[in-house]
Each structure stands twice: as structure tokens, then as C-alpha cells.
Amino acid sequence: MRAVITVIGKDAIGILHKVSGICASHNANVIEVTQSVLQDMFAMIMMVDISSIDSDFTALSDEMAALGNAEGLAIHCMHEDIFNSMHRI
Amino acid sequence: MLNTVDILETIHMIQDECLDIRTITMGISLLDCIDPDIDSACRKVYDKITSRAEHLVRTGEQIEKEYGIPIVHKRISVTPAAMLAAACPQGDPVKLAHALQRAADTCGVNFLGGYSALVHKGFSAGDLALIRSIPQALAETGNVCASVNIGSTRSGINMDAAALMGQIVCEAAQATADRQCIGPAKLVVFCNAVEDNPFMAGAFHGVGEPDCEIHVGVSGPGVVRAAIEKYPDAPLDELADVIKKTAFKITRMGQLVGARASRMLGVPFGIVDLSLAPTPAVGDSVAHILEGMGLEQCGTHGTTAALALLNDAVKKGGVMASSNVGGLSGAFIPVSEDAGMIAAAQAGTLCLEKLEAMTAVCSVGLDMIVVPGDITPETVSAILADEAAIGMVNNKTTAVRLIPAIGKKEGDMLEFGGLLGSGPVMPIGRKSAAKFISRGGRIPAPMHSIKN
Secondary structure, eight states, rough: EEEEEEEEEOOOTHHHHHHHHHHHHHOOOOEEEEEEEEEEEEEEEEEOOTTSSSSHHHHHHHHHHHHHHHHHHHEEEEEEEHHHHHHHO | OOHHHHHHHHHHHHHSSSOOEEEEEEEEEOGGOOOOHHHHHHHHHHHHHHHHHHTTHHHHHHHHHHHHHEEEEEEESSSSEEEEETTOOOOHHHHHHHHHHHHHHHTTTTTTEEEEOOOOOOTTTTTHHHHHHHHHHHHHHHSSSEEEEEEEEEEEEEEEHHHHHHHHHHHHHHTTTGGGGGGGGGGGEEEOOOTOSSSSSSOOOOOOOOOEEEEEEEEEHHHHHHHTTTTTOOOEEEEHHHHHHHHHHHHHHHHHHHHHHHHHOOOOEEEEOOOOOOSSSSSSSSSHHHHHHHOTTTTTTTTHHHHHHHHHHHHHHHHHTOOOOOOSOSSSOOOOTTTHHHHHHHHHHSOOHHHHHHTTTTOEEEEEEEEEETOOHHHHHHHHHHHHHHHTTTTEEEEEEEEEEEEOOTTOOOOOOOOOEEEEEEOOOOSHHHHHHHOOSEOOGGGGGGOO
């Protein structure tokens, strides 16, 4: 079971650290990260393994949303099933 | 493997193009709540609904967070209440409406549908009492929705019911005249009503359905419009393909959410209704899809053809995306719930006659149309009969939700708020059909009803 975390917003020090820190605190393993900074815009897509997380997935999702609000970033934390079902036959 | 483009497309659809799941609707049978004592029936109804749907809202919210997609409404549909009223001829059916409202409040759902009667061939026990109680029931409750089926392709049109419903629609408006005439906004008059519709106000849980099940209604006009705009000069067959692919993606989302909700609640998965349901929000309009195809404004000549293309492509794309497609499944054209329709009606481009033509090729009928408060019950009945005739002859569901705006005239507005939106009072024909309506009886079923 995997989840996709996307982060878009103004670049700042420590975004990747904070997002991956929340993942670690829930025992979610980061598998893959694609990241780019265009001018001062930060964009990242992170794939995390959530099969052994030690909390409810919605708790992880809530915490990411709270981080997004606090830092002024658009953070989405979504189960991979939504992308698979929408884009794969 | 997932790729970046797919991930960003999904997020873009949800964030910028108003993609959402319109509703998770739990259908609950109340047949085991029938009781000759109305108070006892009310208790059973309340207990059954609140036990079956106890976790519905919480489950919906959990799925929203898991998949990152908004689920706008959580709703319940129940067995037509007339079947319960039939067992207690001395009881006041409004008590059932209050029991349904209490159950809706306890469960925290947005709407509860099923204050309904199916009278397409005639009235049976309980039907007349329930229908006559609809204006009071809708005035005294907030989230309960009513519907009456007055015709079908197999049985013809019950014109006594059409005549009665004209009066009921007007009475429902008068009973809520101090609240923007909200009563009839919660009342649908059907021909060929479906038993597994998750959309309000016409949802009820048919007798052929299981004891309890989960339906999902998707939305997504904004996504379809955005997809069309990427092909400004494509011929229409290519445009139909674009719509099909988009509808497929939207419906897959509904299938995923429905299957998940069904597993979490331990209730069978019913159907995905793959309707394009607009909201008054900017960018979530079916009218704007039609305008995106090249019409200057919705309602002008060409609108019926554009809508036919849209409706057909939505079905073809959606049907492969779900294991069970049902409900109404097509494009909705509710005037007050669609920013583009409201603008077209205010500009005079969209009139009742054009809407009627559009209903012959879309999934439902004359929906959320505000008419002058001095409309006569006979004229309402005549509009109901016209619309039922389109449904009966074309083998499709048609529905009418007319709101007589008491004390208002053409050009005034009614403001319902929320998903129901706001609607301008539209002009109606002024010649009488009273003699035709007063004849009563039944319009026989068409020749092609004899299929066996």
C-alpha cells in the first residue's frame, strides 16, 4: 500500500525535511521523491509506503494538511488507488 | 507505475475543476418497519435508519481524507413511505416525515429521500393520504425529500395523479412562502422513476433492492468543460471521444469510492450513477460545457443537439468504468443549480419550451425551474403531463421539480442557498389546459410498451 504526497508552494528551507519528518513519525517509508525548484516555486511528488504505518492513514493526511496550512503550501496526501483507478484500465 | 502527469492531472481536476463525489447514498429498506400503529412504525423507522446509517457520515469523511477527494453530500434513501402509511389508515403520515427527519438529524446526513408514492397506474392504500400530506411534511421538515411517480412506459400516465400533483406542488409552495418557497424544491414528480437513484430530491429505495446498499453519485461538469476547451476546433466525433475519456476517469473515481464505502460499512455496493451534476459554483456548470462546444449561450438553437452528444458520450465513457451503472446516469440540467443556466434564463435565451426539448435527450427533466406564483394548479399539472409524456414515449426517466414563487413575477429571483442555488422566475404559457386536466383517467401506454 502506497500513498502519494504532493507539495507545491514557495520554496523555503526545510520543506522536504518537514514532510519526510511527518512520514517518519508515522513509520511511513519514503520510496521515491521527484522534486524541482523553478525560480522560487517548489514542487515535489513523494511516494511513500504506508503498509506498516503505526496510525490511521487519515491521521497522516490530517498532519500533512496542517503542515500545508502552517507553511502556506498546497500539500495533498492521497492513497495511490485513486490514481491507479483513474488512469489505468 | 504512476507518472507525474497523471498525478498532477488528478490533483488539478479536484483543485481547479471542481471534481467531487456528489453523494454517497445509503439505500435502506423499511419494509420490516411496517406496523398498523403509526407511532410504533415511526419508532421502528427511526431505529432501523439510525442503526444502519450510524457510521455513514464518518465513513464518508474518512474516505475523503484517504483519497483526497471531496464527498459533498452523505444521504439516505428509504422505501416509499406510502407503503408504510398503507398499513395505518388512521395514522397521520406526517408523523413518518418527522421520524425520517429525526433519523436524518441523528445520522447527520444532508438529505433523506423516500417520502414517496408510486401511483403510475393508480392509487393504492396509503398513496392518497401520503400525497395529500406532502405540503405539510415538506414545510415541517428540513432534509426530507418527497417524490411521486405518475407514469411509466409500461403503464401509461395516471392523469388523476397529474391533476392532484399540480395542486400539491402549489400547496407546497404556499406552505413555505415565507422561506423562498423551498417546499417544492424538495418534491419531484417522475415518469419511469428508478429504484436506485442516489440523487435528490427523487431518491427512494425501491422494493426490488436489497435490505441495505450503498450508491454513489459522481459529478464533474467542470472537468468535462476543461477537457473540451483543450480542443477548440475538433470535429464533434472527436469531441465525443474526449468527453468519453473524461467521463471514464470521473466514474472510476465513483467506483473506487463506492467499493471502499461498501467494504467499510459492510453493506453491498449498489450502483454508480454517472451523472454530470452541476452546482451553482463557478466552473461547475453543464451549460458552460454546451457553450464550450460552440454555442454562444445555452438555450439557443443547437442546444438540444449539443446536449444529446454530451449525454450519450457521458454514458459511453462511464459505463466501462463501473461494475454496476444505474440511477439516472446522464447530464442534469437543473436551472437554479447551474450558474450557466441561471445566466441563460436571466438573459431570456433559455426558456421553458427549450428546456422541455432538452429533457428529451438528457437524463432527467424540468428541474429546479422557478415559475410565477400565480401559476394555476392545472397549468402545473399540464406541465407534469407533458414531461411525463416525453418520458413515457421515449422509454426514459423524466422528472419535474417546479417551484411556484408565491408573490413573485417574471424576472424576480428565489434564493435557496447551498447546492439548490437561486433561480429567476421564468415565463410560462398563459392559455388554459384546465379542461384537458379535469378529464382525469389514464393516458394509455404507448404501442412499444408491449414488448414481451
